[in-house]
Amino acid sequence: MTSDLISPKPAGTDATKPDATRADSLTHTPAEDGSKPGRTGNAVSRKGEALIRVNHLTLDFPIFHGGARSLKKTLFRRARAPIAKTRAARTGGEVEIDPNDTGVVRVRALVDVSFTIRPGERVGLIGHNGAGKSTLLRALGGIYEAVPGMVTVKGSVETLIDTNSGMNRELTGRENIQLQARHKGLRTAQLRQLEKDVEAFAQLGEFLDLPVRLYSSGMAIRLGFALATAIAPNILLMDEWFMAGDAKFQDKAKDRLSAVVEGADILVITSHALNVLETWCTRIIWLESGRIRMDGPTTAVLDAYRAEMETS
Numbered sequence: 001m002t003s004d005l006i007s008p009k010p011a012g013t014d015a016t017k018p019d020a021t022r023a024d025s026l027t028h029t030p031a032e033d034g035s036k037p038g039r040t041g042n043a044v045s046r047k048g049e050a051l052i053r054v055n056h057l058t059l060d061f062p063i064f065h066g067g068a069r070s071l072k073k074t075l076f077r078r079a080r081a082p083i084a085k086t087r088a089a090r091t092g093g094e095v096e097i098d099p100n101d102t103g104v105v106r107v108r109a110l111v112d113v114s115f116t117i118r119p120g121e122r123v124g125l126i127g128h129n130g131a132g133k134s135t136l137l138r139a140l141g142g143i144y145e146a147v148p149g150m151v152t153v154k155g156s157v158e159t160l161i162d163t164n165s166g167m168n169r170e171l172t173g174r175e176n177i178q179l180q181a182r183h184k185g186l187r188t189a190q191l192r193q194l195e196k197d198v199e200a201f202a203q204l205g206e207f208l209d210l211p212v213r214l215y216s217s218g219m220a221i222r223l224g225f226a227l228a229t230a231i232a233p234n235i236l237l238m239d240e241w242f243m244a245g246d247a248k249f250q251d252k253a254k255d256r257l258s259a260v261v262e263g264a265d266i267l268v269i270t271s272h273a274l275n276v277l278e279t280w281c282t283r284i285i286w287l288e289s290g291r292i293r294m295d296g297p298t299t300a301v302l303d304a305y306r307a308e309m310e311t312s
């Protein structure tokens, strides 16, 4: 099988882009039927073929405006007291002065993360605020591309990561549906079917024919969710934002999501709602300041996590 190498983006120059220093950092491998993976992927590959493999993934965010004297003072003080550093690092990733680039401060969002997810696994990502859950999900979704390490994703991927993911805010909701249908390689009849399905589910009325930039966040969630769940992918990557929206929509969303989750080979979901993870996940990866603290069956990891929450 040939692999589909996505070349890395040049190193980001703003603080919102992770550091990009290695050439071969991210590989998205196409499904064996030739379908393309990712949001722009074509058909869904055969069931049971999906795979996620992450090897030694490290991801830094350079902060170019991090030169405040007070921050640097704190960092230098902490460097002289490494024990205090460990304790202080329970919110967010590690903040440090980049050893290769004098003056630039970096946030280490992920540090040497490795794991493999096979078909049938439903994986929950847990951890404190800023532990690296969303960053990891974005790296799996190909949003953050070039970092030291390697991410291999095999199969079609759908992401429910943020309300705007894959959406052109200048286009109307309906135009976005059509655009995504074309990216998925759907024929006209299938496109019409998709449009009808998303329209019925999202229930945006006349707003479907208005630009997405006019939508409230709840309305954007409706459209993004309806679109992302209209066709079951091999791999579903989901941030907990889908829990937003009004109560009636949440009930509908849960039913529809259950069907998609059933149909997907692999689910990766981040959430602070441990009961949601208990219901849906077979395995939990617990992140702490960007590193894997524990990785194992749902009950074992959640028990350990809860025990730690009670004592800390």
Ligand SMILES: Nc1ncnc2c1ncn2[C@@H]1O[C@H](COP(=O)(O)OP(=O)(O)OP(=O)(O)O)[C@@H](O)[C@H]1O
Pocket (backbone or CB within 6 Å): 015, 016, 017, 061, 091, 092, 093, 094, 107, 108, 109, 127, 128, 129, 130, 131, 132, 133, 134, 135, 136
């Ligand atoms: N665009 C960015 N620019 C700079 N730093 C970032 C960026 N995105 C995330 N970070 C940093 O990376 C670390 C991990 O953030 P991430 O959003 O992955 O955490 P999380 O586990 O999803 O947190 P939460 O549970 O609070 O949503 C944090 O320290 C955060 O400050």
